Amino acid sequence: MASIKITPEPTIRRLPKYVHLLTILKHKGVKSVSSTMIAESLELDSTLVRKDIEATGIVGRPKTGFLVDKLIMALREHLNWNNEDDAFLIGAGSLGAAILGYKGFRECGLNIVAAFDNNPAKIGTVIKNVPVLDYTKLEEHCRRMHIHIGIITVPAPVAQQTADALIRGGVRAIWNFSPTQIATPQWVVVEYAQLTMSLAVLKRKLRETELTDNSIQETK
C-alpha cells in the first residue's frame, strides 16, 4: 500500500520562509538552530515550527536544536527544490516577462526553458534570455521535451484552452496566474498564483483594523 505522508498546505507555505531564514543564518556562520529561535524570528509558535520540521524527517537534539546545513538540505529536498524541473510559460505579456525576468525561481528548482505566444511580432524574439515560440506548436513541444510544468500568464478568456493544450502535451502541473478557474483531470496539479487574492487579504485586514481601532460598530 502506497503511503506518502502528504504535507498540509499551510505547512508547505511556511517552509520557504524557513529556508530563507536558515540561509541567512548559515551565511552568518551559525551551525545549529532551535525551533524556539526560528519561531521568534518568524513570529510563529515553536511547536508549530517543530511540527513543520517533522514533515521533512529531520530530527533535532535537545538543548541544541537542528543543524542548519542539514535542515536547509532537508527542506529543499522536501520541497523538491533540488530537482530542477523544466517549464514552459504561455503568454509573453508584461506579467509573463516579469516572471521570465525573476532569477529566484532557479533557486526553487524551476527552469523556464521557453515562452509561447500567439502574437507574430513576439514569436521568434528572445525575452530575458528565453526564446518566444509559436503558441500553435505548444502541445508538440511539450511532448517532445517532456515538459511537466506549465505557467499560464495569458488573458483570462483563453486560460482554459491554454491549459487544455498543456494537458494534451502531457503537463502534470499548472501554475495559473490568470484569475480564471480552470478545469483539469485530477492527475493534474493546479496552483493559483493570484495577486488579487493577496491584495484582497491586505485590503480587508486593513479595513478590519481601521474599524476595530475606531470602535465603530456594525449592525448585527
Next chain:
Amino acid sequence: MASIKITPEPTIRRLPKYVHLLTILKHKGVKSVSSTMIAESLELDSTLVRKDIEATGIVGRPKTGFLVDKLIMALREHLNWNNEDDAFLIGAGSLGAAILGYKGFRECGLNIVAAFDNNPAKIGTVIKNVPVLDYTKLEEHCRRMHIHIGIITVPAPVAQQTADALIRGGVRAIWNFSPTQIATPQWVVVEYAQLTMSLAVLKRKLRETELTDNSIQETK
C-alpha cells in the same frame, strides 16, 4: 463594545474568485445565481460558498439564489474594492515595474501613485506612467500625502529598513514582496506576497502526486 465580524482568511482568499466568476456571468446577462452553481464552477462545496457569501451580509432567496449585481457589489464592498487607496511602491526593479504595469489592481481599489528607488539613474524617470522618486524622501511623502499602503519590492536585506520608513511615514498596511520577515507594530497589517510560497505548493504537490501514482512507499 466594538464588534466587527472578522472574516476568516480562507474566505477572503476565495472572494475575488467569486467576483471574477460573477462578473463573467453578469456580462453574459445572467441575473441571479445559486450557491450550487457557483460551487460547481469553482469546484467548491456549496455550503462553503453560502457561508462565504454570508460574510458579505447578502441574503438569497430559496429556489432563485442571489442577484448577481447585488452580490458583486456586496463582495466588492466587503473587500473594500470600492474605496480606492493610494499606495507607494518601493523598489523600482523588474518586479516593481511588473506590478506598476499591471492594470488589474485599479479594479481592486489600489492606485499606485508613486514609486521610490535609491538608484539616481531611476529617480526622476517615469515607469508605466508612475513617477520614480527619491527613496530618502519616502517618509516625508508618505506623511504629506497620507499614504496608508506601502508595497515593498526591494531586495531582502533592505526590506526591514524600508518598512521602518513607511511606518514612520504613517503607513498602516504593507504588501511585502520580499522573501524576508519584517517586524512591525501590531497596528500595521503585513501581507506576504511571495511567489516562492505558491511555487513551493505547486512543486511539492506535483511530487506527491508523482509518488502516490507510482505507489512508491516511504519509510515510516
Next chain:
DNA sequence: ATAATATCAGTAAAATTATATCGATAAATA
C-alpha cells in the same frame, strides 16, 4: 389550488490546523 422541487439559512458534526502540556535527554554549570 396543490404538489413537487431547488435552494436558502441555521445548526450539528467532522476534519483540519494550531497551541499547550509533559516527560526525556543532551549540554552547561556548580
Next chain:
DNA sequence: TATTTATCGATATAATTTTACTGATATTAT
C-alpha cells in the same frame, strides 16, 4: 559528579475551517 536548563518529541487539547444535515420558503409544474 550532581544539578540545572533548554530543547526535543509525543500526546492532548483547543481553535478554526469545512462538510453534512434539516426545516422553511419561493418558484415551477400539474
